Amino acid sequence: MKIAFYGSSLLSSYWNGAATYYRGMLKALADRGYAITFYEPDAFDRQQHRDIDPPDWARSVVYPATPEAVRMVLAEAAQADIVVKANGVGVFDRELLEGVLRDARRDALKIFWDVDAAATLDEMRGDPDHPVLRALPELDLVLTYGGGPPVIDAYTGFGAAACVPAYNALDPAMHYPVPADPRFAADLAFLGNRLPDREARVEEFFLKPAAALAGNSFLIGGNGWETRDMPDNVRHRGHVYTAEHNAFNCTPRAVLNVARDSMAHIGFSPATRVFEAAGAAACLITDAWDGIEQFLEPDVEVLVxxxxxxxxxxxxxxxxxxxxxxxxxxxxxxxxxxTYAQRAVQLDALLKAHRARALEAA
Incomplete structure (x- = not known):
């Protein structure tokens, strides 16, 4: 089956934490026979900070961030059996969602794939005209980056026909143990962009321990931290490219995962970093959130x-x-x-079942 996927970026993780999730999940689906086209806008300097070249397992279409280009790429939705609009593209999100529903074939499976469900749901609660809320009656399926029962109940309560978490996972070909790299030497390292709903938790779980353990070394990677005051024993690395993630995870004594406020509150939302670190055999310390036992055993496979x-x-x-x-x-x-291969088995069965229903309804 052909999938048309409208997302933030497949080629760049720059200000785009979902990149490795898209790569892992879509590559695993491609391995199961899906023909995938990923449409991403040329926006936020992502194309100037690419992590990968266009892969051989998907057709990559980068379009100018203009209304005309949006209309052109949406016209290709009619060629697909499954049409996906992901949240957080960053430009023309409303137009892309409305266009997917307008331009997809009547028999196509229409999906909203939410990689920040807790935040989207909060927006929907405060905005009765929210584009996702308006689109739900016409969508066949909502897939989410995580969230477990709370997110499923919230989406179906808003009227979604079905909501299924498609959790992050590991691509063993991408994330694995490598030799230590002195650039990333530290007792504790954290990787994540500076975002309003993450900063207070980074201060509590990373900067506060750094201040208390002056004899230990700390490393922070990600965009936006260069203007933040840090304790003297914290080094800022800046953007860490995907190709450097294994060394970043393997070198420190431990690495830290800090969930964003909304994801920590709702639980059942392990970040890609959790699986990347585990795949590299890193010792992971994570902030506490409901459902972690579903993924890693506390005190045995992770420290909470x-x-x-x-x-x-x-x-x-x-x-x-x-x-x-x-x-x-x-x-x-x-x-x-x-692993993403295991997730793809489940997702493949789900897509085929919903696609059969869409064909029957059409």
Whole structure:
């Protein structure tokens, strides 16, 4: 089947944390026989900070961020059996969603794929004219980056015909152990862009422990932190390209995952970083959120912190040997249960079932 996917970017992770998720999930679907075209706008300097060349498993279409170009790429929706609009494209989001519903064939499966469901749902609660809320009656399926039962219940409560989480996972060909790289040497490292609904939690779970452990070294990667005051023992690395993620995860004694406010509140939303770190056999310390046991076992495959004091305590007690044991256990778990190939088996069955219903209805 042919998939037309309208998203933020497949080629660049610059200000685009969903890039590795798109790559892992769509490559796994392509391996199962899907013909995928990914449409992304030339916006936010992403094309100047590409991580990958156009892959051989998908057709990549980069279009100018203009109304005319949007209309041109939407016209191609009519060629697809499955048409997907992802949230957070950043430009023309309303027009793309409305265009997908207008231009897709009547028998096509129409999907909204939400990689920030908690935030989208909050917006919908406050805006009765929200484009996603208006589109739900015409959509066949909502897929989400995570969120578990709370997100499923919220979306179906708003009128979605069906809502299914398609969780992040590991692509073992992309994320795996590599030798340490002195550029990323630290006792604790964190990778994430500076965002309004993340900054307070980064301050609590990363900067506060750094201030308390002056004898330890800390490393922060991601866009936007260069203007933030940091303790003297924190180094800022800037944007870390996808090709550098394995070294970033393998080199420090431990790496930190910090969820955004909305995802921490709703739970069941492991970030791509969780699986990338586990795939690299890194020792992961994560902030606490509901549902983590579904993905990694606390104190065996991951260390869980309720606040910055817990992070500091974990780091103070963590030996190199213990860190290696946790990292190895995490890698074994995600290889056994949480790869994109495994997610694609489930998603393939789901898409075929909903596609059959769409054909029947048409």
């Amino acid at each position: 912190a309720r606040d910055g004091q817990d992070v500091a305590a974990h780091l103070s007690a963590l030996t190199q040997e213990r860190a290696r044991e946790i990292g190895a256990a995490a890698r074994a778990r995600v290889l056994a249960e949480h």
